[in-house]
Amino acid sequence: xxxxxxxxxxxxxxAPRRRAWWRLLLADRAAALALFLLTVIxxxxxxxxxxxxxxxxxxxRTVMLPPxxxxxxxxxxxxxxxxxxxxxxxRILYGTRTTxxxxxxxxxxxxxxxSLLGLLSAFYKRxxxxxxxxxxxxxxFPAILLGLALVAxxxxxxxxxxVALAIATIPDCARIARSIAVSVMEQEFIEAGRxxxxxxxxxxxxxxxxxxxxxxxxFISLRFGQVILIGAALSFLGLxxxxxxxxxxxxAAQGRDFLLFAPHIAVIPSVAIxxxxxxxxxxxxxxxxxxxxxxxx
Amino acid sequence: xxAEAPILSVEDLRVEFGVDRNVFxxxxxxxxxxxxxxxxxxxxxxxxxxxxxxxxIMRLVSVPPGRYAGGRVTFDGQDLLKLPESKMRSLRGGxxxxxxQEPMTSLNPxxxxxxxxxxxxxVHRNLSPQxxxxxAIELFDLVGLPSPSKRVDDYPHQLSGGQRQRVMIxxxxxxxxxxxxxxxxxxxxxxxxxxQILELMKDLQDRTGTAILLITHDLGVVAETCDxxxxxxxGTVVEQAPTSAxxxxxxxxxxxxLMAAVPRIDVDADRLATIEGSVPPPWQVxxxxxxxxxxxxxxxxxxxxxxxxxxxxxxxxxxxxxAPIDGAMA
Numbered sequence: 183x184x185x186x187x188x189x190x191x192x193x194x195x196x197a198p199r200r201r202a203w204w205r206l207l208l209a210d211r212a213a214a215l216a217l218f219l220l221t222v223i224x225x226x227x228x229x230x231x232x233x234x235x236x237x238x239x240x241x242x243r244t245v246m247l248p249p250x251x252x253x254x255x256x257x258x259x260x261x262x263x264x265x266x267x268x269x270x271x272x273r274i275l276y277g278t279r280t281t282x283x284x285x286x287x288x289x290x291x292x293x294x295x296x297s298l299l300g301l302l303s304a305f306y307k308r309x310x311x312x313x314x315x316x317x318x319x320x321x322x323f324p325a326i327l328l329g330l331a332l333v334a335x336x337x338x339x340x341x342x343x344x345v346a347l348a349i350a351t352i353p354d355c356a357r358i359a360r361s362i363a364v365s366v367m368e369q370e371f372i373e374a375g376r377x378x379x380x381x382x383x384x385x386x387x388x389x390x391x392x393x394x395x396x397x398x399x400x401f402i403s404l405r406f407g408q409v410i411l412i413g414a415a416l417s418f419l420g421l422x423x424x425x426x427x428x429x430x431x432x433x434a435a436q437g438r439d440f441l442l443f444a445p446h447i448a449v450i451p452s453v454a455i456x457x458x459x460x461x462x463x464x465x466x467x468x469x470x471x472x473x474x475x476x477x478x479x
Numbered sequence: 480x481x482a483e484a485p486i487l488s489v490e491d492l493r494v495e496f497g498v499d500r501n502v503f504x505x506x507x508x509x510x511x512x513x514x515x516x517x518x519x520x521x522x523x524x525x526x527x528x529x530x531x532x533x534x535x536i537m538r539l540v541s542v543p544p545g546r547y548a549g550g551r552v553t554f555d556g557q558d559l560l561k562l563p564e565s566k567m568r569s570l571r572g573g574x575x576x577x578x579x580q581e582p583m584t585s586l587n588p589x590x591x592x593x594x595x596x597x598x599x600x601x602v603h604r605n606l607s608p609q610x611x612x613x614x615a616i617e618l619f620d621l622v623g624l625p626s627p628s629k630r631v632d633d634y635p636h637q638l639s640g641g642q643r644q645r646v647m648i649x650x651x652x653x654x655x656x657x658x659x660x661x662x663x664x665x666x667x668x669x670x671x672x673x674x675q676i677l678e679l680m681k682d683l684q685d686r687t688g689t690a691i692l693l694i695t696h697d698l699g700v701v702a703e704t705c706d707x708x709x710x711x712x713x714g715t716v717v718e719q720a721p722t723s724a725x726x727x728x729x730x731x732x733x734x735x736x737l738m739a740a741v742p743r744i745d746v747d748a749d750r751l752a753t754i755e756g757s758v759p760p761p762w763q764v765x766x767x768x769x770x771x772x773x774x775x776x777x778x779x780x781x782x783x784x785x786x787x788x789x790x791x792x793x794x795x796x797x798x799x800x801x802a803p804i805d806g807a808m809a
Contacts, residue, residue: 307541370585376539377579378599378650379572388598392589 213468236269288347296355304363325350488512520705576651593631
């Protein structure tokens with residue numbers, strides 16, 4: 183028997199272990215830069231109360247002060263002040279915090295609920311048609327409209343926006359999770375797990391979910407950028423954070439009134455949104471390239 | 480026949496699949512039995528219902544679209560088709576083990592090989608983690624995996640196909656099953672590994688006395704390993720005989736055709752023999768013998784009345800109106 187065993191160990195017994203995924207991620211220059219920028223942004227947002235140079239809600243006497251690189255700019259207000267004389271840099275820091283929290287909570291809540299629906303749908307084929315029709319219904323309902331409806335009922339605020347965004351995330355996530363899970367369910371190891379006598383719960387968590395989770399995480403990370411964008415759009419329409427709270431979309435909306443004589447008030451928060459979304463998408467893309475075994479092989 | 484009662488007996492098993500209103504029968508009245516220590520082969524071409532039969536025994540046919548339309552599967556005195564799911568679950572992987580066709584995809588890629596065996600040991604016996612690990616290493620050694628104490632910590636992708644099939648066998652044997660169902664265990668492996676795996680299964684059977692149900696389309700595998708053979712065609716059993724009788728004196732025209740289609744090393748042939756036509760699609764309703772459309776001996780009776788499975792010699796049963804055939808066809 184030993185000879186037999188020797189023969190079929192033709193595959194290298196010490197096959198090179200897969201390179202750690204984060205090494206591959208850092209090897210991609212653009213992704214590494216995006217990841218670095220995103221980290222800086224998140225840190226800056228998290229530390230806003232300590233690093234913001236001014237109170238984001240306090241007005242100064244100098245209204246519509248241009249940023250420092252323009253002729254009238256001062257180092258006291260590096261990014262200038264807005265229409266009410268509030269320091270834009272401080273408001274950007276606080277606003278990024280609000281925007282990130284809205285995006286993160288919405289994408290996590292919506293992503294988890296959506297993925298669970300999708301996974302259940304693939305696991306219990308009996309309930310699949312019902313779940314997927316429900317998802318189709320949700321899919322045909324625009325997030326903006328949902329946000330408007332929620333604001334009409336509960337009044338404007340961060341929470342209705344988060345709820346609207348989470349609900350808008352559910353159907354996409356459910357569809358993606360289901361399609362990933364269906365292909366996993368077709369693999370023989372699910373049946374093999376059943377043949378070993380495992381319970382449905384074990385099969386669902388250890389066999390199905392564990393094999394889907396990395397692909398789903400990639401989708402959710404890509405979705406993060408979109409959710410921030412829709413959230414900013416909702417705030418821009420006046421459905422989100424209430425003034426004087428700082429939120430990037432709302433700041434851009436407020437700057438609209440001064441677009442002709444003080445464009446920086448609208449442009450700076452817009453650029454901040456652009457950079458966050460771009461970085462999030464690039465990191466998500468890179469994660470997909472690195473983690474998705476189909477793209478790697 | 481030995482006096483001992485069979486560990487598994489299948490009687491008149493019928494399994495249907497419904498696609499909308501079109502219901503077709505994948506397994507239509509199949510009967511056979513296996514005793515302890517015996518190896519029973521089920522042969523037949525793709526789509527003849529042999530895999531569905533094996534899944535039905537484990538009650539793994541998904542319902543819907545599948546449906547158990549009738550018959551009985553008796554395992555050690557219990558009717559499996561009537562057993563509650565929780566009892567069935569403790570049999571699966573416990574007293575009944577199963578090996579699958581594709582070793583490359585039948586192990587969960589996110590856990591180590593050892594973990595999967597330990598999981599099964601934990602479900603079926605209350606072993607402590609350390610005892611389960613020791614048992615896993617012991618099993619890996621039993622199935623001939625080199626350096627078993629290292630292999631238990633390997634992920635499936637780090638092993639070759641043959642090694643993974645050994646892990647699957649270890650998994651199936653983890654709880655000393657009374658019955659091992661092997662659904663084309665060697666089809667996906669190359670020839671040298673095939674022989675090793677078959678030898679391993681035989682070796683383990685000698686040691687543990689487990690009954691083996693071997694599903695295959697490879698007559699060579701059957702000849703080497705089985706005590707008795709069931710030949711299936713289009714969801715029914717067409718012939719059943721001890722291996723030597725089946726190979727020495729095949730009686731059903733389909734079996735004869737199958738034998739003739741195997742290339743022989745001692746005969747110089749330009750063309751391989753084939754059986755004309757193809758398996759009737761499962762939704763086609765057939766009045767008579769299912770093989771009639773491809774059978775050189777078919778007559779009116781064959782086309783109108785289904786032939787019953789009847790004994791033409793002790794332990795040799797054939798479903799053909801023309802049996803016994805006196806070698807004229809072969």
